[in-house]
Amino acid sequence: MKEMFPERAYMKKGEIKQIDKDAFERIRGTNRVKRGFARMTKGGVIMDVTSVEQAHIAEDAGAVAVMVLDKLPIDVRRAGGVARPASIPIIKEILDTVTIPVMAKCRIGHTYEAKVLQETGADCIDESEVLTPADEWRHIWKWDFVTPFVCGALDLGSALRRIEEGAAMIRTKGEPGTGNVAEAIRHIRLVNDGIREIKAHYKANDTQQLMAKAREMKVSYEIVVETAALGRLPVVNFAAGGISTPADAAEMMLLGCDGIFVGSGIFKSEDPLQRASAIVLATAYWDSPEVVYEAQEMVNEQKAMLGLTGPEMKFSMQERGADS
């Protein structure tokens, strides 16, 4: 039976289990439950929100989840200083008013911040380069949490390093707050090219080269083989960082992403509900150009977020974090 569904084998590895001592013998925090949560968001759009009002608009537009943060990425760049997670009362209020999953961002390597977010009841924690990294050397050891984590990656090596630290979901880093999809495209292409390469070694039975790749990427040989055999990342992989139009979303799906994160693109535009609905439509129907056309027709380029480039960007978020 196990050979029938090889992509499910990983679900038994390195997990934390919490067994409730009630009559039902529930086991919480298993890999199956954490990575399964991410699998339920596939084909959907996760939207950055900073207030209850925005969370309502996102839910109404058909968001599959909301991501709560204190400032949208473009404002993080403008404000400068240290960017930290959203205020707890705002997270709590959003948790109480929307029925879709609520995610929240914590700083890279800040284990205690993540513990606090787990206490709020947030459904998923994003260890995010949008906030100022707290630990220059390490990411959070995410196996220790019952709550699933999503982490950014900019190539196959960084994706696999995060998965080996316990991330239940990966997203491209892209370059948040720029309104420019180019970096997200670059990152998913690097992930795809990396997988194609190890898959070729795997097909050729070249164990030595697979080992060399594992050393190069600073990950275990096992996860390289697992990924090569699957021909894809062993967890759900979303696109993030610079997606602003329905066609941007469809492009990322075309490149093999499982779903879409939209940050500043929605609530920094002048037509948020319209734009959010259009991105949801384009993501669900990404392989039907005539529907993506309809979605693209729903938004007005003149109302799009202007975005930042060059020196205005001030700094690159994708390079932040240890072992990025």
Added chain:
Amino acid sequence: MSKSTIQIGILALQGDVLEHELMMNAVLANKGIDSKILWVRRPEQLDSLDGLIIPGGESTVMSRLVSEMRFGHKLAAKIQERVQKGMAVFGTCAGAILISKASKDQVVKDFSQALLELMDIEVIRNRYGRQRDSFERPLTIERLGNEPFPGVFIRAPIITSVGKKVEILAKDAGGIYAVKQGKLLATTFHPELTDDTRFHELFLEMILND
């Protein structure tokens, strides 16, 4: 129903479509049926189907995409029409919510969503709380034999009441987890995330024994 012409589809707008596809394809191959699963996104694709799987995912997103005009593609009416003509439906988690007659939310009391209203069951969404309360537990399901079924509950709903024509497949003091009504099958958990194909086999049986 002839084995050679059978066609099963999965509503592929959002959710864990691939997991259902892999499992259903394995079940079909195992029974020697030469048919591949269809990913359904457009109403006309439903015309050829003997069975439709509605996967796990976010029920609000799926219900908006199948029924709201601003998303353009009115799949809901077509699904209802095909069920009247005998198409079988299997809903897991969000899929079970979507085919129910009525749904409430555990936290947000004034919440409402468009449903397909195919099955005479009432559900409460997110019954166990948030993701950290998601869990696995073995379930005893007599219809599937003595071996317990691995229940994977992810932000799961619960079935609170069922109509007279509904057969309860799994229940205990905590609530109702799996039900069958004619050619409709629903589970509040995710068989597609396990290695156990018995629910997918049961669904195929329901289609074949027409």
